[in-house]
Amino acid sequence: MTKISPSILSADFANLKEEILDVERGGADYIHVDVMDGQFVPNITMGPLVVKAIRPVTKLPLDVHLMIKNPDKFIHEFVEVGADILTVHAEASPHLDRTIQTIKDAGIKAGVVINPATPVALIQHVLPNVDLVLLMTVNPGFGGQSFIHYVLNKVEEVDKLRKEQGLRFEIEVDGGVNADTAKLCKDAGVDVLVAGSAIFNQRDRAKAIASIRNG
Numbered sequence: 001m002t003k004i005s006p007s008i009l010s011a012d013f014a015n016l017k018e019e020i021l022d023v024e025r026g027g028a029d030y031i032h033v034d035v036m037d038g039q040f041v042p043n044i045t046m047g048p049l050v051v052k053a054i055r056p057v058t059k060l061p062l063d064v065h066l067m068i069k070n071p072d073k074f075i076h077e078f079v080e081v082g083a084d085i086l087t088v089h090a091e092a093s094p095h096l097d098r099t100i101q102t103i104k105d106a107g108i109k110a111g112v113v114i115n116p117a118t119p120v121a122l123i124q125h126v127l128p129n130v131d132l133v134l135l136m137t138v139n140p141g142f143g144g145q146s147f148i149h150y151v152l153n154k155v156e157e158v159d160k161l162r163k164e165q166g167l168r169f170e171i172e173v174d175g176g177v178n179a180d181t182a183k184l185c186k187d188a189g190v191d192v193l194v195a196g197s198a199i200f201n202q203r204d205r206a207k208a209i210a211s212i213r214n215g
C-alpha cells in the first residue's frame with residue numbers, strides 16, 4: 001500500500017500537536033518535516049527545536065527533509081532530537097557519499113533528494129547506500145505549488161535502476177501531490193507520497209489522505 005507523509009509545512013503552526021494527531025488518526029504513515037535555511041531555498045521554516053517538540057507527540061516516523069546548505073553540520077543534532085529518516089539534497093552536499101554514511105552510522109535511515117531539473121545520474125552511485133530516494137516534483141521552498149510532470153520520467157528511471165540492481169529503497173515524491181497527481185506517481189513506481197496543502201487545507205484529513213492513497 002502506498003504510504004502517505006503529510007507535510008506539516010501547511011499545518012496550523014499554532015496548533016501543531018493537534019494537527020499531527022489529526023493526520024495520525026487519519027491514517028498517515030510518516031510525518032514530513034521541511035527544514036529550510038533561507039540559503040539553499042528562498043524560505044526559512046523550522047529546525048531541530050521543532051523536531052524535538054513534536055517527537056513525543058506521535059509514534060509515526062519523522063521524515064525530515066533538509067533543504068539546507070552543508071547538511072553534514074546538522075546531522076547529529078537532528079538525530080539526537082528524534083529524526084527517523086534524514087533526507088539530504090545532492091545539490092547541497094559536496095561530499096554526498098560521506099553525508100549519507102554519516103546519517104547511517106548515526107543509526108537512522110538515510111534519504112537522498114534531487115530537484116526537478118537535476119538528473120538521476122547525480123545520485124546513481126549512492127543508490128545502494130540509501131533507504132529512500134526523494135524526487136522533488138516542485139522546486140523546493142514553498143508549499144502549494146504545481147506538480148512538475150516531467151519528474152515522472154525520473155521516477156520510472158529510478159524504479160528501473162532499483163529493479164535492475166535488486167535494491168530496496170523507497171521512492172518518494174514531494175510537491176503538488178493531490179488525488180489526481182498521486183495516481184500518476186503510483187503508476188510510475190512511487191512508494192511514499194508527501195502532501196501538504198492537499199491534506200492540511202482540507203477539513204477532513206482522513207478523507208484527504210484516503211483520496212490521495214486510493215485516487
Ligand SMILES: O=C(CO)[C@H](O)[C@H](O)COP(=O)(O)O
Pocket residue numbers: 007009010032034065138139140141142143144145174175176177194195196197198
Ligand atoms: O518540500 C516541500 C517544499 O519545498 C514540501 O514538502 C512540499 O511543498 C509540500 O507541499 P505541497 O504538497 O502543498 O506542494
Ligand SMILES: [Fe+2]
Pocket residue numbers: 007032033034065174194
Ligand atoms: Fe518536503
